[in-house]
Amino acid sequence: DTGVSQDPRHKITKRGQNVTFRCDPISEHNRLYWYRQTLGQGPEFLTYFQNEAQLEKSRLLSDRFSAERPKGSFSTLEIQRTEQGDSAMYLCASSLVGAASNQPQHFGDGTRLSIL
Amino acid sequence: TQLLEQSPQFLSIQEGENLTVYCNSSSVFSSLQWYRQEPGEGPVLLVTVVTGGEVKKLKRLTFQFGDARKDSSLHITAAQTGDTGLYLCAGLIQGAQKLVFGQGTRLTINP
Numbered sequence: 001d002t003g004v005s006q007d008p009r010h011k012i013t014k015r016g017q018n019v020t021f022r023c024d025p026i027s028e029h030n031r032l033y034w035y036r037q038t039l040g041q042g043p044e045f046l047t048y049f050q051n052e053a054q055l056e057k058s059r060l061l062s063d064r065f066s067a068e069r070p071k072g073s074f075s076t077l078e079i080q081r082t083e084q085g086d087s088a089m090y091l092c093a094s095s096l097v098g099a100a101s102n103q104p105q106h107f108g109d110g111t112r113l114s115i116l
Numbered sequence: 117t118q119l120l121e122q123s124p125q126f127l128s129i130q131e132g133e134n135l136t137v138y139c140n141s142s143s144v145f146s147s148l149q150w151y152r153q154e155p156g157e158g159p160v161l162l163v164t165v166v167t168g169g170e171v172k173k174l175k176r177l178t179f180q181f182g183d184a185r186k187d188s189s190l191h192i193t194a195a196q197t198g199d200t201g202l203y204l205c206a207g208l209i210q211g212a213q214k215l216v217f218g219q220g221t222r223l224t225i226n227p
Contacts, residue, residue, distance in 0.1 A: 041220070045216070
């Protein structure tokens with residue numbers, strides 16, 4: 001059973017560049033979430049999808065951020081014109097919507113973004 | 117303002133001692149998860165509690181959900197060096213799908 005997979009694991013880029021991260025959820029999971037975690041803090045919610053529909057976006061998700069899940073499987077998170085404050089660990093999680101209302105979210109190992 | 121207050125933020129104790137980590141909120145959660153996170157890795161789910169007053173045990177770890185579903189605790193008995201790590205509580209707000217995390221408790225068990 002493969003877990004949530006994220007790529008790349010690390011990304012170093014210069015301020016102002018665009019970056020894109022990919023997340024492959026657990027195969028049968030229909031919900032996919034993006035979170036951001038800065039040093040010494042717990043993860044903060046960014047957005048989530050159910051199948052291909054993006055159902056909620058946090059106010060943290062400025063207009064420089066865009067997420068897609070075009071076929072309801074993998075998802076991408078793009079950050080345009082990166083800023084120093086974007087440096088963080090970007091975590092993806094997935095869960096299964098089923099008869100039980102509270103299916104736990106399972107996390108990938110994240111993409112650590114460093115802005116120079 | 118942190119929706120979920122986790123305490124203590126740092127805890128360093130000797131192997132064999134017991135400890136309790138607390139997670140408190142003024143909000144009601146439909147469920148609460150505890151995760152453990154190692155450096156450079158994602159959070160790994162330890163347990164989910166759903167019912168007010170629920171107690172779950174995972175070997176030497178005991179998790180409790182408050183009666184009002186606003187708080188939770190993690191108790192570790194006879195801590196081992198392998199318990200060292202970052203422990204995160206995360207609540208699912210009623211009617212929402214996003215997890216709200218506490219700041220985490222960085223636990224160090226000294227040999």
